[in-house]
Amino acid sequence: MRRQRLKVVLTRKLPDAVENRLGELFDVEFNSSDQLFTRDQLTAAARRADVLVPTLNDTIDAGILAQASDNLKLIANYGSGFDHIDVHTARQRGIIVTNTPDVLADDTADMTMALILSVLRRIREGSLHMQSGDWKGWSPQAFQGTRVGGKALGILGMGRVGQAVARRARAFSMAIHYHNRKQLREETENELRATYWESLDQMVARMDVLSINCPHTPSTFHLMNARRLRLMKPTSIVVNTSRGEVIDENALTRLLRSGELAGAGLDVFEHGAEVNPRLRGLDNVVLLPHMASATREARHEMGEKVIINIKTFDDGHRPPDQIVPSML
Numbered sequence: 001m002r003r004q005r006l007k008v009v010l011t012r013k014l015p016d017a018v019e020n021r022l023g024e025l026f027d028v029e030f031n032s033s034d035q036l037f038t039r040d041q042l043t044a045a046a047r048r049a050d051v052l053v054p055t056l057n058d059t060i061d062a063g064i065l066a067q068a069s070d071n072l073k074l075i076a077n078y079g080s081g082f083d084h085i086d087v088h089t090a091r092q093r094g095i096i097v098t099n100t101p102d103v104l105a106d107d108t109a110d111m112t113m114a115l116i117l118s119v120l121r122r123i124r125e126g127s128l129h130m131q132s133g134d135w136k137g138w139s140p141q142a143f144q145g146t147r148v149g150g151k152a153l154g155i156l157g158m159g160r161v162g163q164a165v166a167r168r169a170r171a172f173s174m175a176i177h178y179h180n181r182k183q184l185r186e187e188t189e190n191e192l193r194a195t196y197w198e199s200l201d202q203m204v205a206r207m208d209v210l211s212i213n214c215p216h217t218p219s220t221f222h223l224m225n226a227r228r229l230r231l232m233k234p235t236s237i238v239v240n241t242s243r244g245e246v247i248d249e250n251a252l253t254r255l256l257r258s259g260e261l262a263g264a265g266l267d268v269f270e271h272g273a274e275v276n277p278r279l280r281g282l283d284n285v286v287l288l289p290h291m292a293s294a295t296r297e298a299r300h301e302m303g304e305k306v307i308i309n310i311k312t313f314d315d316g317h318r319p320p321d322q323i324v325p326s327m328l
Helices: 016-025 039-048 062-066 087-092 105-120 123-132 160-171 186-192 200-204 226-230 249-258 296-314
Strands: 007-010 027-029 051-053 074-076 096-098 152-156 175-179 194-196 209-212 237-240 263-266 285-287
Touching: 007 016, 007 039, 016 027, 016 296, 039 062, 051 296, 062 087, 074 296, 087 096, 096 296, 105 123, 105 160, 105 209, 105 237, 105 263, 105 285, 152 160, 152 200, 160 175, 160 186, 175 200, 186 194, 200 226, 226 249, 249 263
Parallel strands: 007 027, 007 051, 051 074, 074 096, 152 175, 152 209, 175 194, 209 237, 237 263, 263 285
Antiparallel strands: none
């Protein structure tokens, strides 16, 4: 007798090729409207799914997991970050959680460099000026930015993305510094020409650019708080393509408004889509809608990892991207 196909619920619209393949393999419930699930809809999905495929906008907490059916055995997250999922509670209930690592580093690093260039060279301001029709021609004093070459770049979080940022920044002749939970191996440091700082305070006080590339965990929440942000030079800029919760956004906004920091490039925000309105009104800030990993290639590769994780689970094996306690 043929085995019943897994019931897979997608919380958002995924690339067509990914959805087509999922539909061939499993009994899939699609979200063709691509509207964000409400909490009630997430709870209902957890009650009827064998496999739930959420995204970073879906908070799967203990309350939702407590109402999940016994059939829910896998949460195959579409994304590398998993701080929106209560992995501990899921494990207690016998639910495996997977993610999609190793496919976003290069695209995210590209966007990190784009933000560094945009802020230092005032690309946003120049573009807006041109689009307004106000440009009257070249002037020696107009839109003077800051040279990128020779600047000290501090990388907070030297994992895959941080190392990819370092490689790109080297091509711009930036001096690479980093703070990480663990110091890199000597051969990796030599390859990247990176200097390790055990003290984050000492590092940020000396950097021209700070790139945040660490995950959001209880220990990194507001790691860049008001005190630490004030250690930075008034000519320094902050770039964040990781998690908004790592920065105290209100403190950052105050320092940018007062001129105690020169600028910021942000792709992520502390409260998701609820961006501080005072931050939006600043000329020395470049804001992006969480698009650092938004390439067609990355979105397709993320979907392929979701498929592999579900198929491996369905075949009775451990999914390759299962989140284990050492990752938490």
